[in-house]
Amino acid sequence: MQTKWIAIALMSAALPAGQALAAQDAGDRSFTISGTGASDKDFNATTFGTTAQLGWFLSDPVEVGLRQSYNIFTADNANDAWNGSTAAYLDWNFGKATLVPFLGANIGGIYGDGVKDTGTAGLEGGLKWYVKDKTFIDFAVQYQFLFDNADDIDNRFDDGAYFYSLGVGFNF
Numbered sequence: 001m002q003t004k005w006i007a008i009a010l011m012s013a014a015l016p017a018g019q020a021l022a023a024q025d026a027g028d029r030s031f032t033i034s035g036t037g038a039s040d041k042d043f044n045a046t047t048f049g050t051t052a053q054l055g056w057f058l059s060d061p062v063e064v065g066l067r068q069s070y071n072i073f074t075a076d077n078a079n080d081a082w083n084g085s086t087a088a089y090l091d092w093n094f095g096k097a098t099l100v101p102f103l104g105a106n107i108g109g110i111y112g113d114g115v116k117d118t119g120t121a122g123l124e125g126g127l128k129w130y131v132k133d134k135t136f137i138d139f140a141v142q143y144q145f146l147f148d149n150a151d152d153i154d155n156r157f158d159d160g161a162y163f164y165s166l167g168v169g170f171n172f
Contacts, residue, residue: 023093023095023096023097023100023128023130023136023171024057024060024063024093024096024100024171025057025060025171026057026058026059026060027057028056028057028134028171028172029054029055029056029057029171029172030053030054030055030056030057030063030065030169030170030171030172031052031053031054031055031169031170031172032051032052032053032055032138032167032168032169032170033050033051033052033053033167033168033169034050034051034138034140034165034166034167034168035048035049035050035051035165035166035167036048036049036050036051036071036164036165037049044075044076044077045073045074045075045076045078046073046074046075047071047072047073047074048071048072049069049070049071049072050069050070051067051068051069051070051165051167052067052068053065053066053067053068053089054066055089055091057093057171060093060096061092061093061094061095062090062091062092062093063089063090063091063092063093063102063104064088064089064090064091065088065089065091066086066087066088066089067085067086067087067088067089067106067108068084068085068086069084069085069086070082070083070084071083071084071112073114079113081112081113081114082112082113083110083111083112083113083114083115084110084111084112085108085109085110085111085120086108086109087106087107087108087109087120088106088107088108089104089105089106089124090104090105090106091103091104091124092104093128097130098129098130099127099128099129099130100127100128100130100136101125101126101127101128102125102126102127102128103123103124103125104123104124104125105121105122105123105124106120106121106122106124106142107119107120107121108120108121110146118146118147118148119146119147119148119149120144120145120146120147121144121145121147122142122143122144122145122160123142123143124140124141124142124143125140125141126138126139126140126141127139128169134170134171134172135168135169135170135171136168136169136170136171137166137167137168137169138165138166138167138168138169139164139165139166140164140165141162141163141164142162142163142164142165143160143161143162143163144160144161144162144163145159145160145161146159146160
């Protein structure tokens, strides 16, 4: 019973006190950095990745920007490999509060070892949790699909994959 109350107290302490007074404003820039990682159960194969994005708020809800990702794969019985992606994005942020959901789209390309250099596009959404006036925790989900040319876009949308990220961001 005491463990339950300790857990509740710890979770409550992690929540910000009160409401964030600012969020994004027209003209703000935004910088977000997030990371990913995964290993097999024996730690024989591991992948790490990081993503940085720089955005500009054209108005309170509309953000455009560039996103750069870099991933590396290491394995005991394989050569190390890396890949990257660069994409432009457009997001619509819903409101100005402590929790700000967003939806958007992106288009760009992927390249590197073990991947075919190709175009990528997708839809995205997520949630920004403002823990300070201009500082937020960012959770995002992207649905990405690959294409070689414009004719492939209609045919490849159903063959996409989901990507998740968790990071920290700053408006300035």
